[in-house]
Amino acid sequence: MSEQTYNELLYDCVLGYEFQPSELAIMSRLFGLNPPPVATARILDIGCGDGTHIIGVAQSLPNSHCVGIDYAANAIAIGQKTIDDIGLKNVTLHTANLCDLQVDLGQFDYITAHGFYSWVSEEVQQALLRFCQQHLSENGLVYLSYNTLPGWHAKNMVRDMMKHHVSPSQSLSEQAQSARQLIQFAAQLHQEGKNYYAQFLTDINAHLSGLPDSYIVHEYLAEENHPVYFQDFMRTVSSFQLNYVTDIEFKKYQHLQLKQFLEEQLQVRDALAQEQYVDFLFKREFRSSILCRQGITVAREPQLAVLENVYYAAELGYQVNPNQADTLTFNTAKGQRFDSNDSLLNAALSLLAEHYPRRLSFAELLQQACQRLNVFLDYATFSQQLLPHLWQLYLIDAISLYTEAQSPADVLSEYPVASPLARWQARQGKAVANLLCKTGELDPLALSLLAQLDGSKTKTDLIEGLVQQWQRGELNIGDPNAPQKITEEQARATLAPFVEQMLVGFLRNALLIA
Ligand SMILES: C[S@@+](CC[C@H](N)C(=O)[O-])C[C@H]1O[C@@H](n2cnc3c(N)ncnc32)[C@H](O)[C@@H]1O
Structure with missing residues (x-):
């Protein structure tokens, strides 16, 4: 049934910047791991749909070896045509059911399954985790996204209403339209209301209006959609010898005084138990977790010492503040603005801005910043001064961190080449x-x-x-x-x-x- 559904109404697949191998690698490094080199990695995307993600990853890492599998033959055919048209050599796609794989795909350094775990039966979930257990390289990383409770309790109400309302005799697109109509009507009915339900319907209606039909069908009307509590997810993955590293959204919760509150006020001291409380406190609906093999030691706090051994890039614009000559105003790619009158930070950030997308190691950054300021490099003092700022900027996505130096072109060549x-x-x-x-x-x-x-x-x-x-x-x-x-x-x-x-x-x- 699901296979047929995915063939009939293709899922609008995404290229996941946040869960590409270089992002998984840097996050796991921050949590004390030593992930496999990204540039030459073997990478697998399970439930790859039309290959949008794995093809994008393959072109960004030409020396990697990428594989995608999906049982929707129509989606794989689209991806295969793209690969053939482009002539990409480092990616292969397979039409295959994960539960009945006829080929030995070998070991992988990075295994991703976005939009998969919650949307398959328990049997397929087990097949997924078993596959990861058997095919993950020694220091490899798994990325799984899934719907979570308690957030999905509220969304399940919408899902139940929609499923009740649509008819199997309708086409999938018609079902999506009917489902939208029902929620629109409910939101209109309550539009003057001031209570929780009125607000909820307004929000969910706005959310649905920005989504394609395929999302409504495969998320709200899908036969399989099983949100889980984080603690239950953890129990399940650990029975397959997998261990939790972090979530790709971890930055969002870093600046809040959550840990302190949980420890001191609620006496919740265990780091994984705290993760469950984060979900309670924020009514979390979705997680994107990074896992590694059990037995690997995971730091439960980001290790800021790692910042001295990674590469930096920043897509920033900047100008001198007209009212204060020693202050620079920076604009981030996400539209944030911030002022700084710290000369070392200003020198480092202006360097990154000018060289973007080039990646600089911390040592290069410090050395070049000192040259710019015309001061002698006092490594210990200056790194202590700079690193906390860089960390804060990383947390708001103003700068990017990488485990490897290789970057796209940062100077125009005589004969420019686009990918x-x-x-x-x-x-x-x-x-x-x-x-x-x-x-x-x-x-x-x-x-x-x-x-x-x-x-x-x-x-x-x-x-x-x-x-x-x-x-x-x-x-x-x-x-x-x-x-x-x-x-x-x-x-x-x-x-x-x-x-x-x-x-x-x-x-x-x-x-x-x-
Ligand atoms: C929600 S879509 C996600 C697609 C893509 N990963 C993305 O996020 O853009 C789930 C995909 O998993 C595939 N799928 C579901 N069960 C599968 C199975 N047992 N074996 C292989 N593929 C499966 C579906 O065909 C579908 O393309």
């Missing part, structure tokens, strides 16, 4: 995945330029290409409603800085291969 996947997506007019596994939209002209970056064209070639497009009347320059007669030279002079700006934009967006 084959991004070029292919650009040709299709789709959102493009960058080399850090982030997906973004580009306008049609940017897409057409990106599609051409196969390493055979210089900036001048690209400008000339656009001039020819303009000559053929395929490209407007200036205001199309008030066309002006311009010469070829004027067109070239207008297009040159535009192309330069686009290329720098591609570079900053980690779309170009080093």
